[in-house]
Amino acid sequence: MLRTVTAGVDGSPESRAAAEWAAREAHLLGRPLKLVHVLEPVPEPIAQAPFLGAETHQLWDEGTATEAPPAEVWGKISQETAEGLRMRHPGVEVTVEHVTGRPGEVLCAAANSAELLVLGSRGLGGIGGWLLGSVGLSVVAHAERPVVLVRAGEQAADEHEMDPAGVPSAATAFRPVVLGLDTGSPDESLIRFAFEAAVRRATSLRVVYGWNPPSSYAYGLAAAPELQQMLARSVAAALAEVMRPWRQKFPHVEVFEQSRYGSPAHHLVDASRDASLVVVGRRVRRSPLGAHIGPVMYAVLHHAAVPVAAVPHG
Incomplete structure (x- = not known):
C-alpha cells in the first residue's frame, strides 16, 4: 500500500500552512495527501458527571459549550481545505479523514502509517483543536516516521531563491x-x-x-x-x-x-x-x-x- 503524506488540520492558519506544504511535498514525492482532523471526545469527568443533563452533553458535542465549532462545521472546513488543495495542486490526490480520540495518540498513529506527517507550529487549545505546543511535541517525540513542522504564513516562495x-x-x-x-x-x-x-x-x-x-x-x-x-x-x-x-x-x-x-x-x-x-x-x-x-x-x-x-x- 502506498504511504500517504499526511497533514493534521484544525482550521487554524498554522494547519492551513501545513496542509499547503504537505500538498507541495506530496507532489514532489508522487504520493497521495491525507488530511486528518481529530475530534476530541468529551472529557471523562464531564462525561461521568451525574448532575449534567443530556442538554449539556449535547452542547459540548456541538461545541457551543466551549465556543468550538460543531463536528459538521469541522467537516465543512476540512472539505473546503481539501477542495482548495485539489484546485491548487491538480496532480495530487487529496482525501479527508475525521477521527475521534486523543489528538496526540491519533496523530502519532497517523504519522506511523504515513510517509511523513506534517503539522502546523501552533494550534488551537482545548476541545476546539490540538495544542501543538504540547501535543505536537509529543508526536515528534513518539512518532516512528518523519514529522515536519510548518509555521503559519509559510509560503512556497519562501523556500526559493530571490528573483x-x-x-x-x-x-x-x-x-x-x-x-x-x-x-x-x-x-x-x-x-x-x-x-x-x-x-x-x-x-x-x-x-x-x-x-x-x-x-x-x-x-x-x-x-x-x-x-x-x-x-x-x-x-x-x-x-x-x-x-x-x-x-x-x-x-x-x-x-x-x-x-x-x-x-x-x-x-x-x-x-x-x-x-x-x-x-x-x-x-x-x-x-x-x-x-x-x-x-x-x-x-x-x-x-x-x-x-x-x-x-x-x-
Whole structure:
C-alpha cells in the first residue's frame, strides 16, 4: 500500500500552512495527501458527571459549550481545505479523514502509517483543536516516521531563491536543504532523508555540525588558539569522512560541509535563514522516563525560520 503524506488540520492558519506544504511535498514525492482532523471526545469527568443533563452533553458535542465549532462545521472546513488543495495542486490526490480520540495518540498513529506527517507550529487549545505546543511535541517525540513542522504564513516562495527583483519566487531554484549531523553517531536513514529531499528539490545540501570540546580542553583552547585550529581540522576531516560515501551515492547533489565550534542548535537556526528545509535527527529512546526530543531539536523546532523535518532513527 502506498504511504500517504499526511497533514493534521484544525482550521487554524498554522494547519492551513501545513496542509499547503504537505500538498507541495506530496507532489514532489508522487504520493497521495491525507488530511486528518481529530475530534476530541468529551472529557471523562464531564462525561461521568451525574448532575449534567443530556442538554449539556449535547452542547459540548456541538461545541457551543466551549465556543468550538460543531463536528459538521469541522467537516465543512476540512472539505473546503481539501477542495482548495485539489484546485491548487491538480496532480495530487487529496482525501479527508475525521477521527475521534486523543489528538496526540491519533496523530502519532497517523504519522506511523504515513510517509511523513506534517503539522502546523501552533494550534488551537482545548476541545476546539490540538495544542501543538504540547501535543505536537509529543508526536515528534513518539512518532516512528518523519514529522515536519510548518509555521503559519509559510509560503512556497519562501523556500526559493530571490528573483532578479530581490523577491523570493516559486519560479526560482530551491534554497539548500540543511542537515544537522553528529559525526559521532551518523545515522543512514537521517542522511538519506536529507539527500532525497535535496534531490526532489534539485538543490544543494548543507551539512552542519556544531561541536564543543571536552571540558578538560576548555582552558587550553582559550589559551592556545592553535589547539582550537587543530581540533577544528580534525572535526572537519571526520565530517568529510562521514559524507564521502554519500557524495558517491548522490553525485548530482552539491554538498557543503560546515563544522563550527559552538552550539549545534545555534548554528542550525542560523543556517535555516537561507534554507528551504532543515532536517534534524531524533534518537529513539525507550526508557522508563519516556520519549523526549533533546535540547538541540527542541531549540530548532522553536526557532528555525523554515519547516523542520524531525527524523527518528535508532
